[in-house]
Amino acid sequence: MNETTLTYRRYEEGDHKYSDLTENIFKAGWSGKCPTYVHRAPPCQAACPSGHDVRGWMNIVRGIDKPTNGMSWQEYAFWRMVEANPFPALMGRTCPALCQDKCNRRDVDDHIGINAIEHYIGDWALEKGLSFPKPDQETGRRIAVVGGGPAGLSCAYQLRRKGHSPVVFEAKAALGGMLEYGLSGHRCPRDIVHKEIQRVLDMGVEARVNTAVGVDVSIEDLEKEFDAVFWGIGAWSGNPVPVPGWGDAPNCIDGLAFLRAFNEGRLQYLTGRTLVIGGGNTAMDCAGVARRLGTKTDVPADLRPERVVLGEVEHAPTPVSERAPCDAWIVYRRPFAAAPADQHEKDAVVDEGVEIHESLAPVEVIRGPDGNATAFKVIRADWSTGKMVVQEGSEFEIPCDLIIAATGQSSVFKGIEALDNGKGLIAADGYYQVASRPGHFVGGDAIYPDLLTTAVGHGWKAAEGIDRYVQSLDLMKRPRVDIHRFDMADKLSEAGRGPTEYDHEPLRGTSDADFAIHNYTDRSDMEVVTTAKLFVGHFPVKPRNVRIVNQIGPDCVGDTRSRLNALTEEQIIDEANRCMSCGLCFECDNCVIYCPQKAVFRRKKDERTLGRYVDTDYDKCIGCHICRDVCPTGYIQMGLGD
Numbered sequence: 149m150n151e152t153t154l155t156y157r158r159y160e161e162g163d164h165k166y167s168d169l170t171e172n173i174f175k176a177g178w179s180g181k182c183p184t185y186v187h188r189a190p191p192c193q194a195a196c197p198s199g200h201d202v203r204g205w206m207n208i209v210r211g212i213d214k215p216t217n218g219m220s221w222q223e224y225a226f227w228r229m230v231e232a233n234p235f236p237a238l239m240g241r242t243c244p245a246l247c248q249d250k251c252n253r254r255d256v257d258d259h260i261g262i263n264a265i266e267h268y269i270g271d272w273a274l275e276k277g278l279s280f281p282k283p284d285q286e287t288g289r290r291i292a293v294v295g296g297g298p299a300g301l302s303c304a305y306q307l308r309r310k311g312h313s314p315v316v317f318e319a320k321a322a323l324g325g326m327l328e329y330g331l332s333g334h335r336c337p338r339d340i341v342h343k344e345i346q347r348v349l350d351m352g353v354e355a356r357v358n359t360a361v362g363v364d365v366s367i368e369d370l371e372k373e374f375d376a377v378f379w380g381i382g383a384w385s386g387n388p389v390p391v392p393g394w395g396d397a398p399n400c401i402d403g404l405a406f407l408r409a410f411n412e413g414r415l416q417y418l419t420g421r422t423l424v425i426g427g428g429n430t431a432m433d434c435a436g437v438a439r440r441l442g443t444k445t446d447v448p449a450d451l452r453p454e455r456v457v458l459g460e461v462e463h464a465p466t467p468v469s470e471r472a473p474c475d476a477w478i479v480y481r482r483p484f485a486a487a488p489a490d491q492h493e494k495d496a497v498v499d500e501g502v503e504i505h506e507s508l509a510p511v512e513v514i515r516g517p518d519g520n521a522t523a524f525k526v527i528r529a530d531w532s533t534g535k536m537v538v539q540e541g542s543e544f545e546i547p548c549d550l551i552i553a554a555t556g557q558s559s560v561f562k563g564i565e566a567l568d569n570g571k572g573l574i575a576a577d578g579y580y581q582v583a584s585r586p587g588h589f590v591g592g593d594a595i596y597p598d599l600l601t602t603a604v605g606h607g608w609k610a611a612e613g614i615d616r617y618v619q620s621l622d623l624m625k626r627p628r629v630d631i632h633r634f635d636m637a638d639k640l641s642e643a644g645r646g647p648t649e650y651d652h653e654p655l656r657g658t659s660d661a662d663f664a665i666h667n668y669t670d671r672s673d674m675e676v677v678t679t680a681k682l683f684v685g686h687f688p689v690k691p692r693n694v695r696i697v698n699q700i701g702p703d704c705v706g707d708t709r710s711r712l713n714a715l716t717e718e719q720i721i722d723e724a725n726r727c728m729s730c731g732l733c734f735e736c737d738n739c740v741i742y743c744p745q746k747a748v749f750r751r752k753k754d755e756r757t758l759g760r761y762v763d764t765d766y767d768k769c770i771g772c773h774i775c776r777d778v779c780p781t782g783y784i785q786m787g788l789g790d
């Protein structure tokens with residue numbers, strides 16, 4: 149595809165009937181249908197688990213939605229972002245960007261670099277030292293937040309914004325959960341983790357670290373001291389590989405414990421060949437970390453890596469010059485192409501010298517006389533039918549020194565066993581409330597292990613439930629499209645033209661009433677706009693601005709450089725200009741230009757705001773629907789007068 153490639157065709161190859169536009173126009177002339185403006189949710193936003201107002205920040209970056217108080221556009225975009233998610237610099241680096249997978253622009257050329265824009269704005273705000281304001285009013289309600297990971301911190305942040313006083317209980321010495329102890333530093337730089345968390349604490353969020361609920365504090369203590377409880381305890385127990393010998397060999401270890409030992413600086417090197425079993429992001433992190441750690445030879449038995457991972461000893465700091473590259477393998481049951489880890493993570497580990505051994509089903513751990521694993525027995529699997537068919541007689545042993553399981557997680561319930569739903573997780577109802585435990589809410593990996601943005605989204609939704617619970621209000625059913633949405637009333641109010649309070653006086657007709665927003669329907673809580681509703685012919689092909697990825701390469705022992713580089717200011721504006729603003733006017737003027745009746749007109753400058761850029765003179769409109777046909781964003785619907 150090049151920049152002259154057509155992005156829209158009215159007729160497909162082989163079509164021999166054409167629709168008579170003139171005929172349609174005249175038919176429409178007496179159909180009585182005129183344009184009305186309908187706001188729908190864009191798919192990027194609907195796909196983002198934290199419900200980011202993606203289109204909103206795109207329109208700020210490209211300059212359509214301007215701040216009214218002299219604020220810079222970067223800051224305005226930042227405030228819009230953190231409505232949903234207080235960690236934009238981290239999300240921009242680590243989120244697998246489900247939003248991009250669903251972006252309508254993929255039907256034209258390539259998705260918008262949403263994640264890269266988040267990265268830029270997040271970094272900009274950190275550089276400028278922006279802090280979150282304290283709430284204007286204190287409610288006096290105290291909420292216990294158990295777990296200082298992304299779910300707990302997001303919940304605490306949203307509660308604090310509402311004026312409540314959350315107290316975060318964290319079992320570990322540092323906040324952050326997997327951001328601190330799980331994801332490797334080359335993907336998730338710790339200075340950024342600490343700064344984005346500090347910004348939440350500075351709002352007046354209290355944190356009690358080294359305090360495990362269930363061990364140091366009981367559920368009953370929390371119930372006595374607090375008005376509600378949020379459980380964001382994550383899923384910290386790695387599942388073992390279910391084969392004979394696994395539980396008996398000390399050098400068959402849990403990937404989460406391995407990463408934690410590395411992230412705490414206790415583990416400085418490996419020995420011999422390391423196998424990582426699994427194909428998710430945790431497996432990629434373990435393999436990437438193994439390559440960065442490297443190996444030492446002649447390591448005494450009591451300093452072997454598994455002893456460190458099990459917390460029995462710590463390695464002394466070991467210079468890179470004393471470590472050789474690690475022979476790290478990923479062993480995966482399915483074809484590697486089907487592995488659930490993000491493609492760029494898979495590409496990166498291959499670039500960094502990890503060997504991929506795919507379609508190998510685990511059979512047994514082979515142990516030596518000292519009980520340690522000496523090899524991992526596997527059998528070849530054929531997936532050509534979509535199901536695993538093991539190839540009888542194809543078993544073989546892979547000699548190794550360490551085997552790391554990265555094959556799923558569950559929560560740890562020490563002292564809080566009553567919360568376990570029997571599957572190692574916590575069951576939630578539709579309000580993110582712990583099943584049959586009013587006043588206890590839950591979110592993040594504790595419900596089901598997923599992503600950072602999912603945990604942040606749960607924290608926000610649970611905070612909304614908690615807010616209502618502590619006011620003794622009924623919990624509200626979550627909308628079908630559960631996102632942070634553009635609100636026309638807020639936008640009009642920002643421009644000093646918000647709707648007035650409804651006075652409940654009897655009125656005949658509302659066409660002149662100031663309490664109503666006229667000729668506008670908001671369907672964004674129930675409807676997502678697809679490409680079929682857009683006029684994509686408006687958009688020429690335009691290549692995506694792609695972030696430069698540092699190719700670390702196989703010589704990576706001790707390498708802590710992060711992989712992703714942010715785009716420049718010019719690049720992100722260019723990228724935001726690619727956004728098709730699905731579901732909301734972006735002021736392209738097509739309807740004004742193409743209306744044959746000159747019925748569509750631009751509103752006066754002082755009456756315009758986002759989504760209120762044009763209006764229709766219904767005395768002139770003949771219902772030809774050309775405005776709808778040429779609206780690139782799908783904001784116009786023929787219907788008024790139906």
Ligand SMILES: Cc1cc2nc3c(=O)[nH]c(=O)nc-3n(C[C@H](O)[C@H](O)[C@H](O)COP(=O)(O)OP(=O)(O)OC[C@H]3O[C@@H](n4cnc5c(N)ncnc54)[C@H](O)[C@@H]3O)c2cc1C
Pocket residue numbers: 242243244294295296297298299300317318319320323324325326327330331332359360361362380381382383384404407429430431433434560564591592593594597598599600601603
């Ligand atoms: C190796 C790895 C790599 C990943 N990579 C990515 C990625 O690239 N992108 C992505 O989006 N997601 C990734 N994830 C998933 C992501 O990290 C999780 O989905 C997310 O951290 C879940 O947040 P959480 O707050 O629910 O749980 P956690 O981050 O696990 O935090 C839970 C917190 O609760 C604390 N806690 C637990 N029990 C108690 C208790 N009883 N009392 C007090 N505190 C307690 C824990 O110490 C922890 O700090 C990865 C996960 C792993 C393991």
Ligand code: SF4
Pocket residue numbers: 195196197198199200202233239240243244245246247248262263266601
């Ligand atoms: S948090 Fe992830 S899914 Fe949501 S907008 Fe950002 S990159 Fe997209």
Ligand code: SF4
Pocket residue numbers: 190191192193202203206250251252253260262726727728729730
């Ligand atoms: S084009 Fe823009 S609004 Fe539409 S889905 Fe993509 S990012 Fe979202």
